[in-house]
Amino acid sequence: MGSAYMIAAAVTATERVQEEVLKTFDALNGFCSGVNPFGVFSDPCRQRACLAAAREAIERAETIMQETAWPEPEDYAA
Secondary structure, three states, rough: HHHHHHHHHHHHHHHHHHHHHHHHHHHHHHHHHHOOOOOOOHHHHHHHHHHHHHHHHHHHHHHHHHHHOOOHHHHHHH
């Protein structure tokens, strides 16, 4: 794989990983806001759904990271 192609593919992979990380943050946004006056989740199903969505986004990001041929320092000099 040519260096220019590898770098371009890594740019795309980086953008995709960043998108998945943002999805993780979005899924966890407001996670702790559903606590009743007794300090207990008022809707535990919602928290479970938030965690599942975050986990799925992290797993997608990890897959992208593993499947990407990341450039080595010498690829940037070519």
